[in-house]
Amino acid sequence: xxxxxxxxxxxxxxxxxxxxxxxxxxxxxxxxxxxxxxxxxxxxxxxxxxxxxxxxxxxxxxxxxxxxxxxxxxxxxxxxxxxxxxxxxxxxxxxxxxxxxxxxxxxxxxxxxxxxxxxxxxxxxxxxxxxxxxxxxxxxxxxxxxxxxxxxxxxxxxxxxxxxxxxxxxxxxxxxxxxxxxxxxxxxxxxxxxxxxxxxxxxxxxxxxxxxxxxxxxxxxxxxxxxxxxxxxxxxxxxxxxxxxxxxxxxxxxxxxxxxxxxxxxxxxxxxxxxxxxxxxxxxxxxxxxxxxxxxxxxxxxxxxxxxxxxxxxxxxxxxxxxxxxxxxxxxxxxxxxxx
Amino acid sequence: xxxxxxxxxxxxxxxxxxxxxxxxxxxxxxxxxxxxxxxxxxxxxxxxxxxxxxxxxxxxxxxxxxxxxxxxxxxxxxxxxxxxxxxxxxxxxxxxxxxxxxxxxxxxxxxxxxxxxxxxxxxxxxxxxxxxxxxxxxxxxxxxxxxxxxxxxxxxxxxxxxxxxxxxxxxxxxxxxxxxxxxxxxxxxxxxxxxxxxxxxxxxxxxxxxxxxxxxxxxxxxxxxxxxxxxxxxxxxxxxxxxxxxxxxxxxxxxxxxxxxxxxxxxxxxxxxxxxxxxxxxxxxxxxxxxxxxxxxxxxxxxxxxxxxxxxxxxxxxxxxxxxxxxxxxxxxxxxxxxx
Numbered sequence: 217x218x219x220x221x222x223x224x225x226x227x228x229x230x231x232x233x234x235x236x237x238x239x240x241x242x243x244x245x246x247x248x249x250x251x252x253x254x255x256x257x258x259x260x261x262x263x264x265x266x267x268x269x270x271x272x273x274x275x276x277x278x279x280x281x282x283x284x285x286x287x288x289x290x291x292x293x294x295x296x297x298x299x300x301x302x303x304x305x306x307x308x309x310x311x312x313x314x315x316x317x318x319x320x321x322x323x324x325x326x327x328x329x330x331x332x333x334x335x336x337x338x339x340x341x342x343x344x345x346x347x348x349x350x351x352x353x354x355x356x357x358x359x360x361x362x363x364x365x366x367x368x369x370x371x372x373x374x375x376x377x378x379x380x381x382x383x384x385x386x387x388x389x390x391x392x393x394x395x396x397x398x399x400x401x402x403x404x405x406x407x408x409x410x411x412x413x414x415x416x417x418x419x420x421x422x423x424x425x426x427x428x429x430x431x432x433x434x435x436x437x438x439x440x441x442x443x444x445x446x447x448x449x450x451x452x453x454x455x456x457x458x459x460x461x462x463x464x465x466x467x468x469x470x471x472x473x474x475x476x477x478x479x480x481x482x483x484x485x486x487x488x489x490x491x492x493x494x495x496x497x498x499x500x501x502x503x504x505x506x507x508x509x510x511x512x513x514x515x516x517x518x519x520x521x522x523x524x525x526x527x528x529x530x531x532x533x534x535x536x537x538x539x540x541x542x543x544x545x546x547x548x549x550x551x552x553x554x555x556x
Numbered sequence: 557x558x559x560x561x562x563x564x565x566x567x568x569x570x571x572x573x574x575x576x577x578x579x580x581x582x583x584x585x586x587x588x589x590x591x592x593x594x595x596x597x598x599x600x601x602x603x604x605x606x607x608x609x610x611x612x613x614x615x616x617x618x619x620x621x622x623x624x625x626x627x628x629x630x631x632x633x634x635x636x637x638x639x640x641x642x643x644x645x646x647x648x649x650x651x652x653x654x655x656x657x658x659x660x661x662x663x664x665x666x667x668x669x670x671x672x673x674x675x676x677x678x679x680x681x682x683x684x685x686x687x688x689x690x691x692x693x694x695x696x697x698x699x700x701x702x703x704x705x706x707x708x709x710x711x712x713x714x715x716x717x718x719x720x721x722x723x724x725x726x727x728x729x730x731x732x733x734x735x736x737x738x739x740x741x742x743x744x745x746x747x748x749x750x751x752x753x754x755x756x757x758x759x760x761x762x763x764x765x766x767x768x769x770x771x772x773x774x775x776x777x778x779x780x781x782x783x784x785x786x787x788x789x790x791x792x793x794x795x796x797x798x799x800x801x802x803x804x805x806x807x808x809x810x811x812x813x814x815x816x817x818x819x820x821x822x823x824x825x826x827x828x829x830x831x832x833x834x835x836x837x838x839x840x841x842x843x844x845x846x847x848x849x850x851x852x853x854x855x856x857x858x859x860x861x862x863x864x865x866x867x868x869x870x871x872x873x874x875x876x877x878x879x880x881x882x883x884x885x886x887x888x889x890x891x892x893x894x895x896x
């Protein structure tokens with residue numbers, strides 16, 4: 217039994233109110249899915265016992281640190297140059313703050329950084345983690361899945377997915393949507409500029425293009441070129457494809473940045489967009505896709521919605537809810553503009 | 557008996573709870589094979605004694621976490637839009653990795669975030685902190701200076717500086733250099749566009765301009781306008797100053813972004829730079845100052861060198877070196893280009 221000198225705990229409140237710990241936690245943290253009646257009972261019990269939902273006291277009792285790690289396995293430069301990651305960091309910071317939690321951003325590009333991050337997480341300095349690790353050779357997801365703490369993955373890692381909680385963009389469905397848009401407009405001779413193929417989303421987007429075009433292995437090799445998600449990479453890949461497939465009439469570029477690079481290469485080669493060649497990109501970042509010349513028809517990726525769902529899942533797990541492992545995809549939509 | 561000054565130990569908790577050290581350790585480390593009743597007794601004892609579980613669990617193995625906090629008291633947007641902070645984060649990540657340490661980036665713009673960051677630092681989840689807190693009303697530096705861990709400040713905080721370790725740009729000397737450059741080229745009628753004046757560096761740069769021009773209080777009021785370190789803010793401030801001081805012939809803008817905004821306002825007003833008006837800025841960011849039309853004469857600020865020195869100081873402190881408190885300024889230099 218609890219000694220009378222100790223401050224009342226969450227368990228005491230739950231016992232007095234006749235509800236579960238998870239319910240008390242939800243009321244204390246001002247979360248939805250609690251009826252007003254239940255909330256009133258819990259708050260009355262808390263008041264009777266003199267329970268203070270003070271975060272410091274709470275963290276001591278619940279062994280919570282109040283901090284959540286956001287782990288990005290990308291080079292530092294990517295965090296600042298790629299609008300996807302900027303949106304991820306901003307949204308994570310904002311969403312966690314709404315839940316009275318502190319974001320601790322950990323970058324883990326190099327293998328020795330992965331080891332340090334794993335050690336930091338294992339030592340219990342954070343209550344859970346949001347994990348972005350798209351690269352094939354990254355050891356971190358395999359280590360992290362064995363930690364006794366809630367982890368939600370943003371984007372599918374290169375791992376068997378059983379037992380994991382994953383939220384991802386519908387990369388495959390989005391790529392199918394983009395390619396179908398080209399084919400339905402009579403573009404029978406399409407090519408694709410892929411992201412780096414050690415990157416899970418890049419592979420899924422290539423697969424979407426392949427399914428709609430029905431390309432066999434040889435056609436995939438001749439009609440795709442690998443970029444690195446940057447503008448310069450897209451320009452190089454487009455130049456290569458123009459040399460290999462001179463009569464191409466449609467391009468699916470797996471990112472806005474690469475599509476902008478492709479537009480430059482097409483312009484230099486004297487191909488008018490969309491008259492001679494139609495271009496569809498992936499991301500639909502407001503300051504890139506809409507600002508391009510011509511403006512890009514693009515599959516919309518929603519990093520804000522993705523991170524919001526990840527944070528909601530993480531809190532369900534932290535609250536002890538029985539959330540089944542899942543790989544949930546955010547629906548892909550196409551924004552039509554001038555380029556296709 | 558435990559002396560009241562020392563932090564409570566694992567033994568104290570074991571004694572109070574009437575269990576073994578091993579049991580306390582298992583509870584603290586969230587391991588199985590402990591009944592919920594025993595866990596509750598241990599946690600109650602820990603709470604009574606004010607024992608911090610994570611820090612202590614860690615000290616069982618090592619006194620170091622291997623992680624260093626980088627704390628930025630700025631809105632999330634600033635981190636991505638301001639090249640100074642991007643350079644700070646990149647360099648900190650890189651320099652700490654060179655020392656086999658993990659960066660944990662904590663953003664603390666709002667007051668309730670400051671409280672969470674202070675709690676996180678106090679709980680011993682990191683070995684030390686690099687602290688960027690330029691704003692006057694930020695409570696964090698005052699809290700952080702009382703923590704028993706090494707902290708190095710990047711830029712002077714709004715605090716008495718005794719006992720602190722600070723590395724800063726020479727904002728005052730740099731502003732003097734910029735203003736002298738204008739005056740020596742015959743610009744006797746200069747104005748200044750300041751950063752937000754709750755920002756320490758902005759105040760120091762204004763003071764540098766004031767010392768060289770000898771402006772009295774009334775002149776400071778009429779010949780300075782406050783921007784917010786952004787391009788739009790610089791444009792607004794320049795427009796205001798042109799209305800107040802129509803015969804101005806020199807401008808010291810306290811950031812590259814604001815200087816670029818000032819150039820737009822001057823162009824719209826039909827003033828040729830540098831023929832009618834000379835402009836000097838502060839930052840000398842490679843992709844902004846050199847790319848402006850005309851290219852900006854600018855005081856160079858060196859965030860990379862600053863963070864490298866901060867990391868070196870922090871490691872001296874972590875290694876127990878007797879490093880005297882200091883406010884060390886990085887020397888300011890001027891890069892001459894077309895604008896002045």
